[in-house]
Amino acid sequence: VEDKVFAEAIARVAKANGGQKITVFEILTAVTFLLFSEHPADAVILEVGLGGRFDATNVIAEPAVSVIMPVSLDHEAYLGDRVELIAAEKAGIIKRGCPVVIGAQESETAQQVLIETAERLDCPAFVYGQDFLAYEENGRMVYQDEDGLMDLPPHWRIDGAPAGAAVKAAGFEISHRAAEKAMANVAWPGRMQKLPHGRLSELAPKGADIWLDGGHNPGAGVVVAEALAEQEEKNPRPLFLISGMINTKDQSGYFRAFKGLVRHVYTVPVSLSDAGVPNDELATRAIEAGLSAEPVSSVANALMLLRDTWDGPPPRILIGGSLYLAGAVLAENGTPPV
Structure with missing residues (x-):
């Protein structure tokens, strides 16, 4: 609107x-x-804010489908300090008799909690690895379910498998051509988004490959680190991280995902949130995770500092750790979501 x-x-x-x-x-x-x-x-996609059971969005009595993506530790102060407790909270969006799609779960305990909830509520359940799956082949994503295979373009941060399963479970028909077009044209601001130009990008070392990602928990850190590791294999570059986080997140857990991958971390304040972690404290968390780190006053200053001190090949730069930070970066860069 x-x-x-x-x-x-x-x-x-x-x-x-x-x-x-x-x-x-x-x-x-x-x-x-x-x-x-x-x-x-025509269709409404509601994303839960925190957990599920008591979330403000959880008022739809008969959703076309409920989708639960991989569960990891996040919002522990509210949802519990074990992954199965968090899974139980997320299972609150599963409604009696309504389809549910369960994405790939690292924790068997979390997956069991979700499956048992679906069974107890007589829900048709579509479970990754049992009813559908996806795998990479020749640089493409192959989606497979009981209807057959679809050979699709990959996306750094889009898990197309549960998305495809959810569309089908909700009663929509999707052709191979439509799925191909969707995956080829999907855009998700602040999620492994490349920043080739803009006011901030111009401050970076010449030829730098700059990426922005709002992932902010250990699970997201692993996903982003894996995507960057894949890029490193195809096009090696020294990697630097500019990070800001808020105090409800596991900062050290996020940073640990980048150990052995990142050369240096510049920690910055998160100006859009009162819960932002002071940049010097965040640098300490990164050091505790085994990374080299220093506090800097802003993303702009971090980029200029790297530009003025780095004398190696054009680097790869990840700006991440918070959706608040991602929003601020897009605004300051002059490239807000459209």
Whole structure:
């Protein structure tokens, strides 16, 4: 919708709230439901904010499909300090009799929690590795389920397997051609997004390969590190990390994924969140994870410092650790999402 319509919807929801305590996420979730009720969509994708069971989005009684992606440690203060406890919270979006797609789980315990919940609620369950899967072959992603194979383009940060399974489980037909087009044209701002140009990019060393990713927990760190390792095999470059994080995340766990891969870390403040970790404290967390690190006042200054001190080949630079940071970088770079 247009910005004016969006702003009016926020004002209406705020008025209806009557000054009661409410979080930004909660009020924007209410705005989302209001706008969708007045501007119907062919299909609505609702992403849970935190957990699932008590999340503000979890008010749909009969979803076309519920999708649970890989469960890892995150928001431990609210969801529990063991992956099976977090899985139980996420299983709260599974609704009786409604289809559920379960993505690849590193933890067998977490997967069992999800499967048992689906069985208890008589839900048709589609489980990665049992009912569908995907694998890389000759630089392509091959998706397989009971209907056969689809040879598709890969994407650094899109797990197309549960997406394909979810579309089918929700009752939509998807042709090979449509899936090919979708994977070839998908764009996910702030998730392994390349920044070839922009105000910040111009501050980096000449020829630098700059990437932005908002992943912020150990599981996301592993996924991003694996994507960067693949790039290193194809096109070797020295890798530097510019990172800002908030205090509800496992900072050392995130950094450990990059041990042996990153030459140096520049830690920066996260200006868009009151929960931002001070850059000197974040540098300590990176050092504890076995990385070389130093605090810098901003992403811009980190890029200029690297430009002025690095005398090797054009580097690869990852800016990551927080979606707040990703949003700020896109704005400062002059390349906001469209």
